[in-house]
Amino acid sequence: QVQFVESGGNLVQPGGTLRLSCAVSGFTLEYYAIGWFHQAPGKGYEGVSCINPRDSGTYYRDSVKGRFTISRDNADNTVYLQINNLQQEDTGVYYCVAALGTAERLCVLESPDYWGQGTQVTVSS
Numbered sequence: 001q002v003q004f005v006e007s008g009g010n011l012v013q014p015g016g017t018l019r020l021s022c023a024v025s026g027f028t029l030e031y032y033a034i035g036w037f038h039q040a041p042g043k044g045y046e047g048v049s050c051i052n053p054r055d056s057g058t059y060y061r062d063s064v065k066g067r068f069t070i071s072r073d074n075a076d077n078t079v080y081l082q083i084n085n086l087q088q089e090d091t092g093v094y095y096c097v098a099a100l101g102t103a104e105r106l107c108v109l110e111s112p113d114y115w116g117q118g119t120q121v122t123v124s125s
Contacts, residue, residue, distance in 0.1 A: 002026035004096045004116030011122045012086050020081040022096030022116055030054060030074040032098040032113075033106040036081045039118075040092040047097075047107030049081055059103040063089070086123045093118040 008020040020036065035050030049070040050059045058070055069082040079096060097112035099105070106112060 002114055004098075004114060006094065006096045006116045006119040008081075009094065009119030009121045011124065013125050014087060014123055016086045016123070018083045018086065018121060020083070020094055020096075020119060020121075022079045022081075024077045024079070024096075024098070027114075029072070029077045029079075029098070031100065033101050033103045034072060034079045034096070034098040035059070035070065035103060035106050035112075036079075037095045037097050037110065037112070038090070038092050039095065040089065043092075045095065045110065047110050048094075050103035050107035051079065052103045057103055059107045061107065083121075086121075088123045090121060091123045093120055 003025045005023045036048055037045045038048045039045040048061045048064050049068045051070045051072050067085050072079045095118045096116035099113045
């Protein structure tokens with residue numbers, strides 16, 4: 001059974017930092033592009049950061065470049081999202097997602113094969 005367990009979401013002030021984690025079980029992560037989708041309140045989801053299966057090539061949405069860093073540990077089947085300088089527009093649910101293919105394809109086409117349950121990030125003063 002495929003399972004994604006996200007953690008790390010929290011209430012933080014603007015300018016703060018968070019590190020989201022996604023522990024994956026039930027399949028071999030190294031064959032999948034994996035990433036994070038963001039769903040702001042009342043809006044659809046968008047691919048913000050994705051990483052290739054093996055070569056660590058990454059894709060970032062323009063709005064998060066320079067602030068978000070995605071990384072993966074295939075040995076531990078875990079993916080991370082470091083978020084610096086949090087802004088109010090970063091508020092929302094962050095979903096860990098995975099699909100066969102590349103990071104860019106996953107984040108741009110936004111058609112994952114697998115989804116986590118999401119973790120809430122709230123940026124507020």
